[in-house]
Amino acid sequence: MKTTNARKSIKKQKTETDTYFSDPNVMNSIKEGIEDIKAGRITEIKDVKNIWADIL
Numbered sequence: 001m002k003t004t005n006a007r008k009s010i011k012k013q014k015t016e017t018d019t020y021f022s023d024p025n026v027m028n029s030i031k032e033g034i035e036d037i038k039a040g041r042i043t044e045i046k047d048v049k050n051i052w053a054d055i056l
Contacts, residue, residue: 020026045054
């Protein structure tokens with residue numbers, strides 16, 4: 001009896017998330033954000049109901 005591997009016959013479909021993260025601009029923006037955090041370029045929000053007070 002010959003068995004087949006069902007996983008090999010099913011092609012993986014690209015999801016919306018896969019397409020989003022394969023965009024080089026998106027990945028560059030994420031990397032820049034990570035570098036900003038590492039360098040301390042962040043704004044701490046103390047009151048989420050009044051975020052603009054901390055941002056401005």
